[in-house]
Amino acid sequence: MVSEAEIKETYDIWKLLRAARIANKKAALSTVVRIRRSAYRREGAKLLIDQEGGMNGAISGGCLETDIREIAFQVMNSGEPRIVHYETGGMEDIVMGLGVGCDGEVDAFLEPVAEIRDFEVIEHAIDLMDREKSFVVATLLSSDDDGLHAGSKRLLQEDGDSMGGLGLEALDRAADEQASTYLFGEESRTVTLSFEREGRAYEAEVFFQSLVPLPALVIFGADDDSMPLVRFAAEMGFRVTVCDRRPAYVTKDRFPTADKLVRCFPPEVKEHIPFTERTYVVTKTHNYLNDREFFEQVIETPVPYIGMLGPKERRAGILADVQSERGPLSEADWERIHGPAGVDVGAEGAAQVALSVLGEIIAVKSSRPAGFLRERKSSIHARR
Secondary structure, eight states, X not given: OOOHHHHHHHHHHHHHHHHHHHTTOOEEEEEEEEEEEOOSSOTTOEEEEETTSOEEEOSSSSSSHHHHHHHHHHHHHHOOOEEEEEEOOOHHHHHHTOOOOSSEEEEEEEEEGGGOTTHHHHHHXXXXXXXXXXXXXXXXXXXXXXXXXXXXXXEEETTSOEEEOOSSHHHHHHHHHHHGGGTTSOOOEEEEEEEEETTEEEEEEEEEEEEOOOOEEEEXXXXXXXXXXXXXXXXXXXXXEEEESOTTTSOTTTOTTOSEEEEOOGGGHHHHOXXXXXXXXXXXXXXXXXXXXXXXXXXXXXXXXEEEOSOHHHHHHHHHHHHHHXXXXXXXXXXXXXXXXXXXXXXXHHHHHHHHHHHHHHHHHHTOOOOOGGGOSSOSSOOO
């Protein structure tokens, strides 16, 4: 599945790209379009290089960026997009200074911002992300049809609407058919498409990036120990909502990185906050009755994770009270309840507890056991 890190990075970089274009500043966008075996970043990772050499984003752990920046200057000056290939596994690469040590191969597509075709596709994509819609952007990387232009883009929305084009109706149809399979958060990838022009068969390499709304984290409780949880979650790509009944606590000064601040009592919460399959919830009001009442509201929603801070005895009391009023919880409900919330890393203090809780949320989201990576038998990322 597409990661929240990729979604957030793409959104942030597209907005910077738009600003550079409006200001008529030279820049180049580098996107990882193919990974073979292992790599630090996945397909869809982006790096924006401006005319002064400033960089935003990352396509590796820092090993490829310097080389990519030099190539980006060439792309800015030539106005022509380019694909760059890196092999990251051999000892000879390490000696030459480009060894990433990931035992893989990386292809990056660089395109000059000023020459990006169908820029309205990116403008529309930013708007769709603001409105929390799902869509796929297809970018033409190369083709044996000389009449097509690398960098052309097409966007397909979840409702079937599309805009932009790859340069030929037959290729657009093939791209739309392929894109329709990526509308629900599949990993970004490059696909070879076949098409015909005037009775002759051609092929095109097209990169498909699937983008879905960012996952949401709702935190009930605006005490000081919520501050690192909000900050870390925002940095990880969650849309964060802080909810508390105390107006003096729920302020932008206290939670500058929160996307939404809600001041209400538990029975009113569903009027202010949507709870979906992509919403993760943490109750930590430090008030037994408030935590119980917030829990009663969210257990009736489809959220996949309900984290309850506090000792086991407190959780047991809340769950006993709730079941005495509404009846037994289902097996599916028990699977969603995590209390005490967090992975067992011996966390002490608000910052460490925040990392513990977010680690558990990411593990649940990724269907991973949250164990030591050294004990994982298969690869960290799915290999293709």
